[in-house]
Amino acid sequence: MDHASLGWWGVPLAVLAGAIRVSTPFLFVSLGECLTEKSGRINLGLEGTLVMGAMSGYATAYLTGNPWAGVLVAGLAGSLLGTLHAMICALERVNDIAVGIALMLLGTGLAFFLGKPFIQPQAPQLPSIPFGWWSGSAQVRSALDINPLFLVGLALAPLLLWGLRTTRWGMVLRIVGESAEAARAMGYHINRVRLLATAAGGFFAGVGGSFLSLSYPGSWNERLSSGQGITAVALVIFARWDPVLCVWASLLFGGAGALGPALQSVGVTQGYHLFNAAPYVLTLAIMIATSSSRHRLAGAPAELSVTR
Amino acid sequence: MRPFLHGAVTRLSATRLSAVLAAPLSALAPPVAAVAVSLALFGAFVALVGVDPVEMYQLMYRGAFGTWFSWQNTLTRAAPLILTALCTALPAQLGLVIIGGEGALVLGALAAAATGMALNGAPAALVLPAMALAGMAGGALLIGGAGALRQWRGVNETISSLLLTYIAIAVLNHMVEGPLKDPSSLNKPSTPPLADAYMIGTLPGSSVHWGLVAGIVCAVAAWVLMRRTTFGFAARMVGGNPRAARMAGLPVGRLLVVTTALAGAAAGLAGMVEVAAVHGRASASLVAGYGSTGILVAFLARQNPLAVIPVAVLFGGIGASGGLLQRRLDLPDASVLVLQGIIFVVLLASEAMRGRLRLFTFARPTAAPKEA
Numbered sequence: 001m002d003h004a005s006l007g008w009w010g011v012p013l014a015v016l017a018g019a020i021r022v023s024t025p026f027l028f029v030s031l032g033e034c035l036t037e038k039s040g041r042i043n044l045g046l047e048g049t050l051v052m053g054a055m056s057g058y059a060t061a062y063l064t065g066n067p068w069a070g071v072l073v074a075g076l077a078g079s080l081l082g083t084l085h086a087m088i089c090a091l092e093r094v095n096d097i098a099v100g101i102a103l104m105l106l107g108t109g110l111a112f113f114l115g116k117p118f119i120q121p122q123a124p125q126l127p128s129i130p131f132g133w134w135s136g137s138a139q140v141r142s143a144l145d146i147n148p149l150f151l152v153g154l155a156l157a158p159l160l161l162w163g164l165r166t167t168r169w170g171m172v173l174r175i176v177g178e179s180a181e182a183a184r185a186m187g188y189h190i191n192r193v194r195l196l197a198t199a200a201g202g203f204f205a206g207v208g209g210s211f212l213s214l215s216y217p218g219s220w221n222e223r224l225s226s227g228q229g230i231t232a233v234a235l236v237i238f239a240r241w242d243p244v245l246c247v248w249a250s251l252l253f254g255g256a257g258a259l260g261p262a263l264q265s266v267g268v269t270q271g272y273h274l275f276n277a278a279p280y281v282l283t284l285a286i287m288i289a290t291s292s293s294r295h296r297l298a299g300a301p302a303e304l305s306v307t308r
Numbered sequence: 309m310r311p312f313l314h315g316a317v318t319r320l321s322a323t324r325l326s327a328v329l330a331a332p333l334s335a336l337a338p339p340v341a342a343v344a345v346s347l348a349l350f351g352a353f354v355a356l357v358g359v360d361p362v363e364m365y366q367l368m369y370r371g372a373f374g375t376w377f378s379w380q381n382t383l384t385r386a387a388p389l390i391l392t393a394l395c396t397a398l399p400a401q402l403g404l405v406i407i408g409g410e411g412a413l414v415l416g417a418l419a420a421a422a423t424g425m426a427l428n429g430a431p432a433a434l435v436l437p438a439m440a441l442a443g444m445a446g447g448a449l450l451i452g453g454a455g456a457l458r459q460w461r462g463v464n465e466t467i468s469s470l471l472l473t474y475i476a477i478a479v480l481n482h483m484v485e486g487p488l489k490d491p492s493s494l495n496k497p498s499t500p501p502l503a504d505a506y507m508i509g510t511l512p513g514s515s516v517h518w519g520l521v522a523g524i525v526c527a528v529a530a531w532v533l534m535r536r537t538t539f540g541f542a543a544r545m546v547g548g549n550p551r552a553a554r555m556a557g558l559p560v561g562r563l564l565v566v567t568t569a570l571a572g573a574a575a576g577l578a579g580m581v582e583v584a585a586v587h588g589r590a591s592a593s594l595v596a597g598y599g600s601t602g603i604l605v606a607f608l609a610r611q612n613p614l615a616v617i618p619v620a621v622l623f624g625g626i627g628a629s630g631g632l633l634q635r636r637l638d639l640p641d642a643s644v645l646v647l648q649g650i651i652f653v654v655l656l657a658s659e660a661m662r663g664r665l666r667l668f669t670f671a672r673p674t675a676a677p678k679e680a
Contacts, residue, residue, distance in 0.1 A: 044466065048649075088653065091660030097405050097466055098607065099656050105600060106649025112642030222642075227474040234467050273485065277478030280471045284463075287471075293462035306464045 010139060011262050017143030018258020019251050020150060021216040025050065025208040025225075026257075027153040027250040029232035031160060032204030034243050036082070037236055038164060039197035040177035040303025043085050044100025046205040047229030048107020049078045053209025055115035058220035062123035070123070071149070071210045078206020079199040081107055086195035096305060104229075118220050126215045147215045149207070153247070156204075160243040173197055177301035205229065227280060234283045237306070238290060240299040256282045338662045339608050342655040343622075349654065350647045359637050371632035372625030383516045384586070386617075386624030388413065390523035391578035392602025393609065393616040394530050395451060398571035399465070400611035401534050402564055403547040408454060408469030409575045410599020411476035412447035416576025417583045418480050419446035421499045421590035422488060424506050424583070432505045439506070440580050447576020448569040450476060455568025459561045465568075477595055484591050498591030508585040519581030523620070526574050530613035533570075543567055575599070597645075601627070604652050623648070 029046050036043045043049075053074035061070030085103055089096045129151075132144030164170035176183045176193045183190055212228075213220045235253060239245035260275035291297065351361030372382050392409035399406040420443035427435045450472050457463040483499075490500040508518050534540035543563050546553040554560050578598065583590055605623055609615035630644045 084653070088657050091657060093660055093662075094656055095405075099653070101405070101407055101466075101603060102649065102652035102656055105604065105645065105652055109642050109645030109647075109649040113640050113646050116640040116642070226477075227470070230467060230470050234471065237464075270486070271482060273478045273481040277475050280474045280478070284468060284471045284475070287463045287468065288457060288461050291462040291464075293460055306467070 008266060010266055013139055013143055014262035014265055015255050015258050017139075018262055019255035020143075020146060021254070022257040023250040023254025024147060024150045024153060024211045024215070025228050026232050026235060026253050027150070027157075027247060028208030028211065029205045029229055030235045030239065030246040030250055031153065031156055031243055032078075032201035032208070033233050033236045034201075034239070034241055034246055035160065035173075035204070036194075036198045036201035037304055038177045038241060038301055039173050039194045040180065040301050041086070041089060041096045041194050041198060042100065042233070042304060042306050043082065043103075043198055043201060044097055044230065044233060045081060045085055045103025045107060046100075046201070046233060047225065047227065048104040048111070049081045049202050049205040050107075050209040050212070050229040051111040051225050052081060052107045053078050053206030054213040054224050055111040055118065055209075055220060056206070057210030058123050058213035059115065059118045061125075061214055062118060062121050065124055067124050067126045067214050070214055071126070071207055074206040074210035075203040076206070078202040078204070078209065080202070082198040082200070082202020082205075083195060085202070086191070086198040089198075090191040090195070112222050115220055115222075119222075123214065123220070125218055126211075128215070147211065149211050149215065153250075157243040157247045164243070174301075177303050180303055205232075208232075231279055231283050234287055237297065237300075238283075238286045240297070241301065242299065253279050253282065334662070335610055335612075338658040339610065339619075339655060341661075342658040343608070343651060345658070346647070346651040346654045349650050353646065353650075354639065354643070359639060364633065364637060364639070367632050367636055368626070368629040371629030378625075378628060380515045381628040382621060382625040383514075383520050384624070385627045386620045387517065387519035387523045387585075388578035388582055388598045389602055389605050389620035389624055390520075390527050390616055391574045391581070392598050393605035393620055394526060394602075394613060395447070395571045395575035395599075396603050396606035397609065397611045397613055397616055398530055398534070398574070399451075399455065399568050400606065401540070401543045401547050402567055403550070404455070404458065404564070404568065405466045406451060406454060406469045406568065406571060407466055407603050408451055408473045408476075408572075408599070409578075409602045410595065410597070411469070411473030412450045412572045412575035413579040413582070413599055414473075414480045414594055415446040415450050415476045416443035416579030417446075417590050417594045418483055418488075418579070419443055419576070420580035420583045421502070422483075424502045425488065425500060428503065435506050436508070436584065439584055440577060443576045443580030443583075444573035445576065447572035447574070447579065449572065451572025451575070452565055452569030455565045458568075459564045473599065480590065480594065481592055488590070490589070493589075493591075496591055496593070498589045501589045502584065506584060507588060508581065517581070517585035519578075519585050522577060522581060524617055526577065527613045527617050530570075530574070534613060539563070539566075575602070601648060604648055607652065608655055 029050060033043065033046055056077040057070035057074030060073040061067040081103055085099055088094055088099050126147055128145040128147045131146050132141035135141055164174060172188055172193060176188060176190050180190050212224050231253060235249045236246065239249040256278040259278050260272055263275055264272055354364055355361050371378050373379060392413055395409035395412055396406055420439040423439045423442040424435060427438055451469060454465045454469040454472060457468050458465040485497040488499045489497050510517050534543060542558045545558060546560055546563055550560060582594055601623055605616060605619045609619040626644055626647060630641055633639045633643055634641055
């Protein structure tokens with residue numbers, strides 16, 4: 001790709017294009033985590049789920065030749081890990097944060113173990129939709145090559161918001177997240193609701209992982225994810241547990257993540273690693289700015305342990 | 309997020325002598341059972357990929373504890389693990405879950421290496437303590453920062469300590485590829501090698517460096533601090549009930565920041581030891597997973613600083629045997645990670661079994677509220 005023709009204008013364009021590409025895994029993980037946290041439990045293991053999704057999606061796409069089968073299997077692998085998380089958390093005296101850390105380790109370990117044979121071969125990639133067909137500029141065209149998964153994520157966000165607000169299922173989920181006591185008194189099975197919410201959240205995170213290996217960066221290796229999962233968990237707090245706000249937050253983080261590669265493409269290599277750390281710095285800055293030691297965060301599910 | 313960290317701590321308050329004796333036993337049973345169950349599960353897992361589990365465990369034992377050579381390898385790996393485990397175990401006394409040991413190690417290593425470079429030429433008796441102090445300061449800054457953010461801004465310390473780890477790794481990569489780069493390190497960017505005079509020596513008659521002694525001393529000191537001083541008593545009171553501690557007039561904020569800074573200093577010292585005893589320079593290969601393994605060591609030791617020592621030796625052994633498994637059985641290097649993950653998951657599940665199965669009820673179970 002030649003960025004010279006656009007010069008420094010290539011940077012904002014690349015950041016914009018990157019924001020769309022890089023934000024997709026953030027979007028899926030944060031939507032999944034949003035759903036899980038709404039039920040009053042946090043799953044910190046989504047970092048492991050993301051890597052597991054990336055590996056299983058890539059392996060399935062390679063073995064079947066169909067990248068969409070990879071996306072599905074990645075989602076299923078994610079929901080399996082989510083189910084495991086929920087089942088252990090349902091036991092007495094078990095802390096959901098600790099289980100998340102354990103699954104971060106297990107998910108990453110399993111993905112590296114099982115994914116060893118798939119580092120070399122090239123799996124078929126997800127197709128993208130060329131929204132930039134009208135433009136003569138190669139950069140603009142490549143920037144507007146948008147992956148359908150991003151659009152799915154965009155559609156999913158308002159759907160989730162609607163589901164949480166207006167459907168019976170959404171209401172039950174919110175009751176369980178706001179007051180386990182009340183939900184129990186009303187006869188709902190708290191652990192069952194949380195299991196479904198965590199499994200569904202794991203599915204989304206797994207799909208987000210498959211995007212990493214099947215679209216952008218588009219290969220499987222052990223350095224594929226470094227912290228996108230945990231950043232997405234923090235992002236949900238920033239988005240105040242609102243799925244639609246998760247979209248904007250994901251785009252912001254995607255843009256921050258794209259800054260390093262964009263600057264590198266115009267020849268700024270100094271501080272490359274520091275620019276790559278931009279999403280983490282941004283996350284931390286936002287958490288510092290929006291948290292408070294005195295009162296609970298607005299919109300936080302009352303049963304959630306992280307915001308206490 | 310309080311109760312699960314405790315258990316064994318409050319248990320000692322029982323007055324009957326038998327209960328006092330039984331307490332360590334009942335604290336020991338779940339972790340030991342968890343490791344046993346995990347080994348069986350991991351055996352079944354490798355059997356699925358066509359490896360004979362019996363042969364694997366024989367090899368593992370040989371690679372970890374079978375010979376004097378493997379013992380030395382194990383103990384060399386145990387040294388940083390003790391220190392990174394303390395990075396999780398110390399804040400756990402206050403009910404905090406810190407998972408930034410890797411970041412504190414990395415930052416400590418970078419600070420130590422930079423100090424070694426800056427003071428190049430000065431006598432070793434001056435440079436080594438300066439490197440150790442710089443390493444501890446680097447780690448203390450990172451984890452103490454997470455503690456301070458928790459106290460004054462209410463930022464969740466688990467997430468912030470992990471984010472700080474990623475930032476610390478980025479800073480390390482930036483420094484060793486940029487300002488601190490040794491021009492002659494082409495393939496693997498790193499800082500210039502430390503002069504031989506500034507390297508920590510080995511224990512007489514072995515290849516195990518003095519970092520192991522430093523780790524053990526720190527673990528014992530941490531235990532004394534937490535169990536035998538008013539500071540530790542106050543810290544554990546905060547862990548038991550922060551509101552009651554505040555009502556009693558304890559300086560909760562100061563306890564929290566000092567404890568997290570000490571925890572970070574321990575992991576930072578691990579970084580200094582890795583630089584001055586193993587690598588001889590700072591490079592990306594310092595990110596070797598000692599931080600994440602340290603978290604598991606702390607949990608398996610039930611956050612007890614003394615118990616951290618034997619558990620760190622166990623995991624040092626598992627790590628040491630990884631190479632042998634790779635060469636002889638063609639198992640991927642991630643096998644160790646899978647085993648660690650299984651142990652962690654089973655351990656947490658076993659926590660729920662404590663007090664349920666007859667086997668574990670040596671001491672009267674204390675009332676432990678649920679619902680995190």
